[in-house]
Amino acid sequence: MTQLVDPETARALTDPVAVLGALDFAGVAVFAATGALAAAREKHDLVTFAFFAAITGVGGGTLRDLLLGLPVFWVSDWRYIAVCLSGALAIWMLGPRDWRFRALLWLDALGLGAYGVLGAAKAEAVGAAPLICIVMGALTACFGGIIRDILAGQPSILLRREITISAALLAATTYVGLRLFDAPIWPAAIVAALLGFGLRAGALAWGWSLPGFPERRTG
Numbered sequence: 529m530t531q532l533v534d535p536e537t538a539r540a541l542t543d544p545v546a547v548l549g550a551l552d553f554a555g556v557a558v559f560a561a562t563g564a565l566a567a568a569r570e571k572h573d574l575v576t577f578a579f580f581a582a583i584t585g586v587g588g589g590t591l592r593d594l595l596l597g598l599p600v601f602w603v604s605d606w607r608y609i610a611v612c613l614s615g616a617l618a619i620w621m622l623g624p625r626d627w628r629f630r631a632l633l634w635l636d637a638l639g640l641g642a643y644g645v646l647g648a649a650k651a652e653a654v655g656a657a658p659l660i661c662i663v664m665g666a667l668t669a670c671f672g673g674i675i676r677d678i679l680a681g682q683p684s685i686l687l688r689r690e691i692t693i694s695a696a697l698l699a700a701t702t703y704v705g706l707r708l709f710d711a712p713i714w715p716a717a718i719v720a721a722l723l724g725f726g727l728r729a730g731a732l733a734w735g736w737s738l739p740g741f742p743e744r745r746t747g
Contacts, residue, residue, distance in 0.1 A: 566584070589646075595664070646665070
């Protein structure tokens, strides 16, 4: 019987290093695009496009690596910054588009799911406790967007009632939970990222939000 996947490829697909690398580049690319789109919304120049893309693309991962005591991932691999710059240039070349700001929200939703998983997976790879893995997932997914919004003069995602951070927490928690039950890395990562994206997508499509603290009753 002919093998559909050769043994070397099969090993690569289940190798944690390969999985983390694929997720890392995907998350950086998506968040870099949101940074460039935020610069486009404010009508900045190309240099600012590149800066927004880079700071958003690698911001969350930088915080994660510093807290975990790891070498900062993009310092030793130039391809991450190249991905950010390529994303900025692509958004610039597209020019004004009616759909671009809506695209920012949906790309952000993708990033929350992917990076929520990536942060948790990288913490897991260095032996962090499950709760710390979840926290790292949320920080990785949200910190770059927080910096982006502050630089763009927009309200931080921390101050929005709509579901954002909860989507990253769902992705990270799902991944960690599945891994605790010995689920393979790729299926766990895909399911978790899709759930995180789905929750954020529901918030965008139907206005889902978590209940706020109730007002004090008088009388």
